[in-house]
Amino acid sequence: MLTKLRKSVLLCSLLFSSSLLAEEQWILDRFNFYFEDDIYTQTDDGYSAGERLALLYFIENEDYAIYDALFLDVGDTHSYCTLALTNQIFTPTDTQSTALQVDDRPYAGWTYVDIGIHKSSKRHLRSLSLKVGMVGPASGSEHIQNSVHKWIDSDTAKGWDNQLHNELGVNLKYAHKWCMASDFQSNLEWSIIPFVSAELGNVAINALGGFNARFGYDIPKDFGVSSIDIGGEPGIPIYDEYQRMKSQKWSFSFNVTASGSAVARDIFLDGNTFSSSHSVEKENYIYYYGLGFTVRYKSFVFDFLEVHNSERFKKENKGHGVGTMVFSWLF
Numbered sequence: 001m002l003t004k005l006r007k008s009v010l011l012c013s014l015l016f017s018s019s020l021l022a023e024e025q026w027i028l029d030r031f032n033f034y035f036e037d038d039i040y041t042q043t044d045d046g047y048s049a050g051e052r053l054a055l056l057y058f059i060e061n062e063d064y065a066i067y068d069a070l071f072l073d074v075g076d077t078h079s080y081c082t083l084a085l086t087n088q089i090f091t092p093t094d095t096q097s098t099a100l101q102v103d104d105r106p107y108a109g110w111t112y113v114d115i116g117i118h119k120s121s122k123r124h125l126r127s128l129s130l131k132v133g134m135v136g137p138a139s140g141s142e143h144i145q146n147s148v149h150k151w152i153d154s155d156t157a158k159g160w161d162n163q164l165h166n167e168l169g170v171n172l173k174y175a176h177k178w179c180m181a182s183d184f185q186s187n188l189e190w191s192i193i194p195f196v197s198a199e200l201g202n203v204a205i206n207a208l209g210g211f212n213a214r215f216g217y218d219i220p221k222d223f224g225v226s227s228i229d230i231g232g233e234p235g236i237p238i239y240d241e242y243q244r245m246k247s248q249k250w251s252f253s254f255n256v257t258a259s260g261s262a263v264a265r266d267i268f269l270d271g272n273t274f275s276s277s278h279s280v281e282k283e284n285y286i287y288y289y290g291l292g293f294t295v296r297y298k299s300f301v302f303d304f305l306e307v308h309n310s311e312r313f314k315k316e317n318k319g320h321g322v323g324t325m326v327f328s329w330l331f
Contacts, residue, residue: 024063026081030056030235031329034086034228040306040323045093046105047322049145050228054084054114056235067119077121078239082129084114086228089141090268095157103315106278107163108268109141110134110203118236125177125223125236135203135267136166165272171201175231177223179238190215193224195259197231202273204266210259210288219253220294221245225303227324230259230288235301235328246330251296255305260287269313281314292324301328 034052038044059067059079067079088111092104112133119126133139142160149156175197182189193212199205208231212224221241226233245251263284271279292305303326310319 025060026057027060028055028331029058029080029237030331032056032225032234033327034232034324036228036322036324038320038322041308041321043320044095045091046312046316046320047229048089048091049148050086050088050322051144052084052086052228052232054082054232054234057081057083058237058239066117076239077119078237080118080120080236082114082116082118082234084116084232084234085112086114086131086133086232087111087139087141087144088228089145091145091157092159095159096155098158098161100162100278101159102278103280105269105280105313105316106271107142107157107160108135109137109139109144109163110169110268111139111141112169114232120223120236120238122238122241123179125175125179127173127175127177127236129173129175131169131171131173131201131203133169134166135169135272136164138166162278164267164277165275167202167267167272167274169201169203169267171199171203173197173199173231179223187218188216189219191219202265202267205264206261206266208259208261210257213256214253214294216251216253216294218245218248218251220251220296220301225294225305225326225328226257227290227305227307227322229309229322230257230307246299249298251294251301253294255292255294255303257290257292257305257307258288260285266312283310283312283314283316286310286312296330299330301330302326303328 032054037049062079090108092101112131114131116129146156177195179193181191191214196209198207222235222237224233225235269282271277288309290305290307294303305324308321
């Protein structure tokens with residue numbers, strides 16, 4: 001099933017790309033590989049792990065009205081598109097029991113393709129993305145998690161028979177970011193990037209607001225990279241400053257993030273939408289905070305971010321932390 005899903009995702013991406021490329025030029029700008037896991041905080045529960053492959057394209061000679069649907073007309077603007085394949089894994093605290101753990105979150109996995117369009121200027125970014133994929137056994141998450149655990153000689157999770165049922169997941173997300181930054185005239189620079197977003201679908205219904213802050217040497221000239229759990233932001237460039245940054249050999253920054261989310265639906269806690277399944281009573285308000293760094297040498301970029309969140313459901317007795325590594329190549 002997972003193989004079929006991957007083939008379908010690849011076919012859809014190729015067809016989508018081909019239809020656009022017939023009218024305009026897509027230039028590959030960035031490749032990202034995300035790996036995040038709660039092993040960094042010495043746990044193996046809650047949001048346990050995530051992986052993401054993402055391609056970022058610069059759109060030259062854009063020829064479709066959909067780019068103008070983002071309503072960004074503040075100064076010079078540039079359009080981008082992202083294609084990504086993502087898997088996320090959620091487990092209860094006791095992964096060695098085969099019994100249903102009524103008071104803990106369900107086992108769940110979510111594998112999906114994410115197609116996004118983005119319009120950026122020097123101070124603004126607007127993004128619209130569509131996620132389509134499978135929740136449940138068809139996500140392949142049981143196989144992914146236990147294969148990794150066998151590879152690292154760790155105990156496999158025993159309770160996957162209790163996971164959520166198969167369900168097609170469809171979610172639409174809109175985000176707006178602002179960039180407040182130094183003039184980029186000296187090598188020691190700072191930027192603060194406030195953001196808001198909203199997501200709607202059968203997987204999640206939520207609204208999120210927060211900020212990212214960076215300080216360092218020749219800092220990245222983009223709207224930031226985030227953990228998959230918060231949004232999997234791919235580093236949409238501020239075009240002119242981004243080109244100048246790449247002419248420098250080194251970049252380095254310290255990064256801080258904080259955000260809050262109002263949650264109306266979370267399938268990984270509320271359970272399946274169209275069938276009866278294990279569920280727990282979720283918290284409707286969650287906050288996140290994190291620290292990290294970014295280092296770039298020529299075209300290679302490495303990001304590390306450790307993010308902690310508050311309790312996500314009523315009977316969870318503590319918050320949870322996840323570490324994210326992002327390996328990127330700039331073209």
